[in-house]
Amino acid sequence: xxxxxxxxxxxxxxxxxxxxxxxxxxxxxxxxxxxxxxxxxxxxxxxxxxxxxxxxxxxxxxxxxxxxxxxxxxxxxxxxxxxxxxxxxxxxxxxxxxxxxxxxxxxxxxxxxxxxxxxxxxxxxxxxxxxxxxxxxxxxxxxxxxxxxxxxxxxxxxxxxxxxxxxxxxxxxxxxxxxxxxxxxxxxxxxxxxxxxxxxxxxxxxxxxxxxxxxxxxxxxxxxxxxxxxxxxxxxxxxxxxxxxxxxxxxxxxxxxxxxxxxxxxxxxxxxxxxxxxxxxxxxxxxx
Numbered sequence: 001x002x003x004x005x006x007x008x009x010x011x012x013x014x015x016x017x018x019x020x021x022x023x024x025x026x027x028x029x030x031x032x033x034x035x036x037x038x039x040x041x042x043x044x045x046x047x048x049x050x051x052x053x054x055x056x057x058x059x060x061x062x063x064x065x066x067x068x069x070x071x072x073x074x075x076x077x078x079x080x081x082x083x084x085x086x087x088x089x090x091x092x093x094x095x096x097x098x099x100x101x102x103x104x105x106x107x108x109x110x111x112x113x114x115x116x117x118x119x120x121x122x123x124x125x126x127x128x129x130x131x132x133x134x135x136x137x138x139x140x141x142x143x144x145x146x147x148x149x150x151x152x153x154x155x156x157x158x159x160x161x162x163x164x165x166x167x168x169x170x171x172x173x174x175x176x177x178x179x180x181x182x183x184x185x186x187x188x189x190x191x192x193x194x195x196x197x198x199x200x201x202x203x204x205x206x207x208x209x210x211x212x213x214x215x216x217x218x219x220x221x222x223x224x225x226x227x228x229x230x231x232x233x234x235x236x237x238x239x240x241x242x243x244x245x246x247x248x249x250x251x252x253x254x255x256x257x258x259x260x261x262x263x264x265x266x267x268x269x270x271x272x273x274x275x276x277x278x279x280x281x282x283x284x285x286x287x288x
Contacts, residue, residue, distance in 0.1 A: 011076070011077055013037050013075050013133065014038045014040060014070055015038070015039050015040065015079045015081060016040045016042070017041045017045075018083055019042075019046065019047070019082045019083040020238070022238060023046070023081045025142060026081050027050070038070075038072075038075055039053050039056070040054065041053075041054035041057045043058065046082070070128075070130065077130070077131050079135070080121070083238075121234070132233045133233060135263055141267075142263045142267075143260050143264075144264050145259070145283060146259040146260075147284075148281075148282045149267075149270075149282060150280045151275060152274070152275070152278065153282070154221065154256070157186075158221050158254060158280075160186065161185070162256040164183050165182075166225060166256075166286060168181050168191070169225045178200070179192060179224055180224040182221065182252065183221055183223060184213060184219045197222075197243065198246060201222065201243075201249075201252075204220065204251075204252070208251060215251055218251055218278065218279060220250070220252040221255065222247050222255045224237045224239060224262055237257070237263065238262070239264055240266055240269075240270060244274050245273060247279060248279055253280065254281065255274075255279065258283070258285070259284055259285050
């Protein structure tokens, strides 16, 4: 059963929920703020808990139906939240005439790298009179707070690795490569590409099995930050409890993220799991 909505105290928002559980925290905060929130879930991407609360459930590519849902919501602010496992195959909506009339513009939008696509997606919504808002606008408490979030802290070697990780991310930012690296003992073990952070961590496990890197104890650190010119309304880097567990499984010693610009989903659970697994989590400003 959907929760009853009291009189809204903030501008209404349409939340377009993709994959992962982060949308749940944004939905909960919008409800807590008595903000009128229309939940638009993507079938095949949204988690079951989001689908259960959704006002509208759409398949990938049903842009015509999405526009109708936004018009019906009366919201002019739109939050795009969650992960995307694959780009839409617009052939799946042949027969949806509302979408077909948008198809030429959509195909142009989906061409290019991640940054290019996101800019075009924002432009697509803005051209319709909508304002894309960020997690910071809806649930600012999800952004990483400054400092050591666990009792365990990085040692001197790990602190140097963290500095190196931020430096590498700053250097590769203009190439639209990724938002994370793994560094250990002064060596770059992995750089995130199109596969995403989770797959990169899996790769770190593999290269240790093949002894391409050898760490006698938990040494490596996952470093995650935004790109230098990143639009903070969309595609913010995210870590969550699953990230913590994957890092521990890969033999990493900790996670370092950029303060205020990386989202930490389920913060208390992340910290609790990190304490149990013996790894640190910390947040600091970007190192230029």
